[in-house]
Amino acid sequence: MPKVTFHPDEVTVEVERSVTLQAAAKAAGVELASICGGDGICGRCRLIIKNGNIDAAPTTLLNRHEVQRGYVLACQTKVLGDVEVEVPPETRAEEGQILIDIDAQRFRALYQEEKVSFRHEPLVQKLYLELTPPSLQDNLGDEQRLYREIRRRREIPIMQTGLKVLQALPKLARQHQWRVTATLGWRGGTVEILQIEGGDLSENNYGIAVDIGTSTVVAHLLDLKTGGMMDAEAMYNSQRAYGEEVTRRILYAERGGLEQLQKTVVNDVNNLITALVARNKIAQHDCWAVLCAGNTTMMHLLLGLGPASIRRDPYVSSSTAPPPVRAAEVGIQINPRGLLYCLPAIGGWVGGDVTAGILATGLYESDTTVMLIDVGTNGEIVIGHKDWMVACSASAGPAFEGSGVKCGMKASRGAIERVQIAADGHLIYKTVGNAKPKGICGSGLIDLVAGLFEAGLVDRSGRLLPEASPRIRTHDGLSEFVVVPAQRTGTGKEIVITQADIENLLRAKAAIYAGALILMKSLALDFDDIDRVFLAGGFGNYLDREKAITIGMIPDLPLEKTRFVGNTSVIGAKLTLLSQEALEKSYEIAKNVTYYDLISFPHYYEEFLAAKFLPHTEIERFPSVQERLNAQGVKALTPSPSPVLTDGRGGLKAG
C-alpha cells in the first residue's frame, strides 16, 4: 500500500491506492482547511507535492505558477504511490475560523447570469509610462510632462499631486531614463497621483474589498491589475464586545467610546489584511485601496464619525457618501498613501451594504420588479426595478447570524448548516467542514425550525410540543429540543434549541417578512407582482430557500423566482473596487433609492405580530407550505394564543 508522509507534521500513513490526499490526511489526523467538504470548488485544501506519484484532477483554482511549484488540491488528488507532501500554513484548519462564501464563484455567476458588468477601471491603477525626455524644443516641467503622458492614456480632467510625489519625481525620472510607473487613485471626480516609481512596477497592485457587518468582517483580496480574486478571510467583528446590536454601539460611541470602537474595527480590518498579505506573499505597500461596505453605523464607526444622530429622529447620518480618504488616516495598514473608500448609504438605517447588494444583483437595471432581502443583524429589504427603488430596514436581531441563540454560532467549522428531521424522528445534519458539531449556524436554524414545524414538533406559534417527541424536555422551566447529544458533539456539550431560541428566530423572520409586506403595501403591490426575490446574507455557503419559505421568512413565491445570492455586500464592494464606473453607479443608486422608515407606518407592528407564526397567522398566504403540510399529513395546527414574548418594540429599531 502506498505511504503518504505529511510535512512538517512528519506523520506517515498507509492508504489504498487511488485514495485522495484529503482522505489520507484525515487518516493521518492532519486537519486540512476546507469549505466545500471535498467538492473541489473552494480551493482551500491546497498541498504541495514534494515527490511521489499522484493523479491530480485539473482545476482552475490553482494558477500556472502554483501548479509548477507542486500545488494540488487535496480533495482532487489521488495517491498512486508513495508520496511526500507539505502542508502550507494557509491550509491548516483553524478552530473558530469563519468559513466564507466562495464569492469569487458567485461573483462570476452573477456576472454571467445577471449581466452585471462594468468596465475594468480599478479605483487605483498603476500605469507604466515612457516619457519623452525634455529638450530645448519640448521643455515642459517634469510634472507637466508626466501629466501630458498620463492624459494621452487616460481621460482625466483634474489631476492632483502631493508634494512628496512631486519632490521624488525629478531624480526618479532621470535615474530611470524617463520610464516610470505612476499610481493613480480615483478621488471623487479627480485623480491623485499617489506614487511615482522608477521602471515598470505596474504588476503589483492589490486592493481589499471589505464587508463590515455588525457581527462579521469579511475581506477579499483582489489583484487590481487583472481584476482577479486572490483570497478571502473573515472574522467576528470585535466590536461585539460593546454590544451585539447597532443601537448599543451607537450608545457606547455617544458615551465617549467612539475612538475605542473605531480602533477595534480598524484592528479587525488590519488583522484580515495582514493574514491575506502574508498568505499570498505580497507586500503590504503594494496594497493601494481598501473599499468598505457596511451599514451606515459601521461606516461611521470606521471613519470615526459620531453616529449619535442615526438613532434619533430624523435618523440622519454625518455623511451618506463619505469621501475617499487616506487609509492611514484611520489607521488602516496598507501603503501609507493608499486610499480608503466607503460605499454610499441610502439612509441612516439602510447602508452601503445594501447599495452594494442593489449593484451586485443588477436590481437597479432590472426590467422586472425585484425584491432583495439582505439578512444580517438588521434585515434590509429593497423593492424596485430600473425606474424606481424603495428600501427599508427591520431590526431582525442577530439570531440568523447565530447570536442570541443558546447553541447558535457563525458558519464556521463544526457549525450545523443543514438539518433534516427524518420520518422516524432521527436528525440528519451536515456540519461545515464535516467536523464534529459544535453549534448551529443561520441556515441550520432555519432548517431546524422548518423541520420541527413540518414534523409537528412545534405548533404554529412555535411552541414546542413535549408530547410529540422524547427529544423535547423541560430544562429550568423552559422547553428545549435536543439536536445532538453531548457524546456526539465536538465540545462534549449537547446541542439544543430552546423555546426562547425559537421565539428569537420567529421575531427575526417576522420583522423581515413584515418589513417586506409593509413596503409592498405602501407601493400598492402584491407579492405576485414580484418577479424575482434575491436572498442575501452571510448565512454560510448554503440556504434552503424552501425552508425559508416554510418558516415564513420570505414570501411564498415559486422557487425558480427565488435565489440565494450570498454576501452581496462584499460582492458589490469588489465590483466597485474594480470599476470607477461601478462606484459612480453606486452613488447614483444611493441617491435614487427612496428610504422608507418603518417607524412611520402604524401597521408595521400589527403585521409583525401576525408574522410571528409558522408560516404566518394567515396560512393561506403560504399556499405551497399549506399544500406540503397537507401532503405530509401534518395538520395545520390552529395557533394557540400568541405568547407575545416580544420586547414590545415589535422588532423596530430602538428609536
Place this chain on the structure above:
Amino acid sequence: MPKVTFHPDEVTVEVERSVTLQAAAKAAGVELASICGGDGICGRCRLIIKNGNIDAAPTTLLNRHEVQRGYVLACQTKVLGDVEVEVPPETRAEEGQILIDIDAQRFRALYQEEKVSFRHEPLVQKLYLELTPPSLQDNLGDEQRLYREIRRRREIPIMQTGLKVLQALPKLARQHQWRVTATLGWRGGTVEILQIEGGDLSENNYGIAVDIGTSTVVAHLLDLKTGGMMDAEAMYNSQRAYGEEVTRRILYAERGGLEQLQKTVVNDVNNLITALVARNKIAQHDCWAVLCAGNTTMMHLLLGLGPASIRRDPYVSSSTAPPPVRAAEVGIQINPRGLLYCLPAIGGWVGGDVTAGILATGLYESDTTVMLIDVGTNGEIVIGHKDWMVACSASAGPAFEGSGVKCGMKASRGAIERVQIAADGHLIYKTVGNAKPKGICGSGLIDLVAGLFEAGLVDRSGRLLPEASPRIRTHDGLSEFVVVPAQRTGTGKEIVITQADIENLLRAKAAIYAGALILMKSLALDFDDIDRVFLAGGFGNYLDREKAITIGMIPDLPLEKTRFVGNTSVIGAKLTLLSQEALEKSYEIAKNVTYYDLISFPHYYEEFLAAKFLPHTEIERFPSVQERLNAQGVKALTPSPSPVLTDGRGGLKAG
C-alpha cells in the same frame, strides 16, 4: 511755545506752533519710521495722540477705526498746543529694515490706469451658512446638507472634505443650531472644505502675498474678505549665505543642501508672517493662504523640489505649475490646514514672478506691443501683447540689488537712493529715510554711473578718468570715486564706487539690454515698434528712467512710453490671492508665453559686449543721450578698447 511729550520715551520738547509732529520728534531725538520722508504717502510714521491740540491733514492711510483711536501721521500733523503722543512699536525706525514699495498705492494705480481688474473671489473664502435642519422629509446626511447649501451660494462642481472636518461637523452643526462658517480653499479645479466652525466667523480671514526674490523676501498682509491691503514687511533672503546667485544655490542644493535651503527660506517667510500677524493683532490661525511668486528656482527651494535640472540643458524644472499644498507641509506657519500657492512659471529661468508681472501690468491683454523688464538678480524681459508673448532671462547679477558692489546695499534706511553730480563737481544725494548715508542702493547706483558719465568722469567704456576729478583716486591698484567722505556717513566709513563696481553694473545693464535686443531681433521688431516699456524691480521707491536710459540699461524711447511699475511680482501675487479668476489667468499666461533661451542665440554674446559701453558702442542707438551730452558740452568720448573684465561668460547664466 507748545510742548510735545513722547511716550513711552518720556521726552518733552518745545516747538514752534504749526511745526509737524515729525519735526518735533526729530528735535526730541525720537526716531520714527518713514519711507516717503514726509510726503504723507507711506503711512509709516503713525503716532497716537493721547491728548492736546493738533491739526491733522486728512489721509486715506488711516482707517476710520484708527482715527477714532487717535492715530495720526506724524508728518501730516501740526502742533497747535501742548500735546502728548504715544509712539507705537511699529513706528519705531529699525536699523537695517528694508523699506518696501508702497505697493498698495501702485496696486490701485495699476487697477485704475491699466484696468487690470478681476472678480473678488479670494483663493480661501469663509462662508457663513444657515443650514436647514434635517427632518424625516429632508433626511440628507450632514455632509451632503452642507454641500447643498454651499452650492446654493457658489458654483462648485467638485468639492472635497478631509476626515477631520467631517468628524467635527455633526456635533458642531447641532450645537450651533445649524449655523456654521465654512472655510473653502481653491485647489486647482476643486474646492476643499478646510474648516467648519460654529456660528458666523466669516470676518477673520487673512492671506499673505509673498515675493521671494533671490535677494529679498517681501510679504504683504491682505484681508481676504474685503481685499484690503493691511501691511507689508520685507527682509533679506537668508539663503544669500549659500550664494548670491541662483546658480550657486542650485549647486548647494545638489550637494545635499536642499533641505537647508528650504528651511532657510521658510524661516524667512515665517518671520515675516509673525511680524505682520503681531503688528496687526490678528490670530495666526486666521491666516489661511500664502501665495508666493518668485523665480523658478526660488519656488523649487521653497517646496523642496530638486532644482538640479534647471541649470542643465535643456533647463527644465520639476514643475512649472506646482499644485496648491498645505502650507504646513513645507513648514509655513499659518492655520495648519491653510494652503500654499505658487504662481506658475514660464520656464526654468523665467519664473512665476514674471507671470505675476505680466498679469499685474495687463501686458497679456494689451492691444499694443509692450516690453516688461523685471530687474532682479536675473533680468527678465517679456515682449508681447494680447496675441503673443515671448520672454527670456539674462543673468544680470545682483549689482542693481546692491550686492557685489563694494558699498552697495538694499533700499533700506540710510541707502543713497538718488544722486546728482552738480556742475561744480559736488554731489547731491538723498538717502532712504533721510538718514546719514550708509551705502548705495540700485537706483542710487544707476544715478551715480549716469552722473559720472554725464560729468565726464568716466569714459564710454566706464573707465574712471583720474585727471577729471580729485575725488577719483587709486586704492590697492584700482581706481575708485569717493561718493561720501567718512566723516559724513552713518558708519564712519567712506562710501566709494570702484572701477570693479562700475564694471559689474555695466555687465548687469548690458545683459539686460542685450537680452531685450536679441528678443526684438528674433521677432524682427525694432524698438520703435514698442509702445510701452514697463520697468519693474525692487530698486526702492524711485527710479530715474532718464538715468536708466543714459547708462543704456533700457532702450532709448520717449519717457512717456516708459514707466517704473515697482515690484510687480508681489502685486501679481496679491491679485491672484484675491481672485481665482486672476490665478486661472496666470496659468493661462504661463502656458502662452514662449520661452526663449538666450544661450541658443549665437549673437547674444556679441550684443552683450557691444552693450557694455555707455550708453552703447553705437551711441546713435541712444539719440536722446547723445543730444543731452552734446547740449551739456560733454564730448562723446570714443571708447577706449574694451578692458573685458567680464568673467568670460558674457552675463549668461552658468550652463
